[in-house]
Amino acid sequence: MSETVNRNEISTLQSDLDAIETWTKNNNMKLNGIKCKEMIISFLRNETVISRLCIDELSLELVDSFKVLGVTINNKLKWQDNTEAIVKKA
Numbered sequence: 001m002s003e004t005v006n007r008n009e010i011s012t013l014q015s016d017l018d019a020i021e022t023w024t025k026n027n028n029m030k031l032n033g034i035k036c037k038e039m040i041i042s043f044l045r046n047e048t049v050i051s052r053l054c055i056d057e058l059s060l061e062l063v064d065s066f067k068v069l070g071v072t073i074n075n076k077l078k079w080q081d082n083t084e085a086i087v088k089k090a
Contacts, residue, residue, distance in 0.1 A: 005050070014053055021055060033058035037066050041075050 001020075003013045010080045024031055033055035040050060040062070065074035065081045072082040 011050060014051065017053055017055065030056050033060060036060050039063050039066055039073075039075055039078060043076070048053075066085045 001013060003011060003015060003016075005011050008030055015030050019033055021054070036055060038053050038060040052062065063075075067073075074081045
């Protein structure tokens with residue numbers, strides 16, 4: 001899931017996540033909060049405070065970088081982490 005939040009706006013991502021969690025419970029499934037990660041991508045000089053996301057009252061792990069479909073993405077959208085992973089693998 002992703003969301004764009006402008007300055008002085010409130011995030012609606014937690015309510016969207018709650019709706020997905022309700023849907024999964026209604027369909028006999030369960031989200032695994034331990035496997036889910038949260039990454040905040042921001043280019044602001046002054047970081048804004050954003051409330052942490054929760055699944056089943058478990059706060060998601062906040063990460064600076066994460067590997068998605070073989071590509072490592074970091075919270076500044078720079079290629080350094082991905083390049084380092086490729087060089088290390090070579």
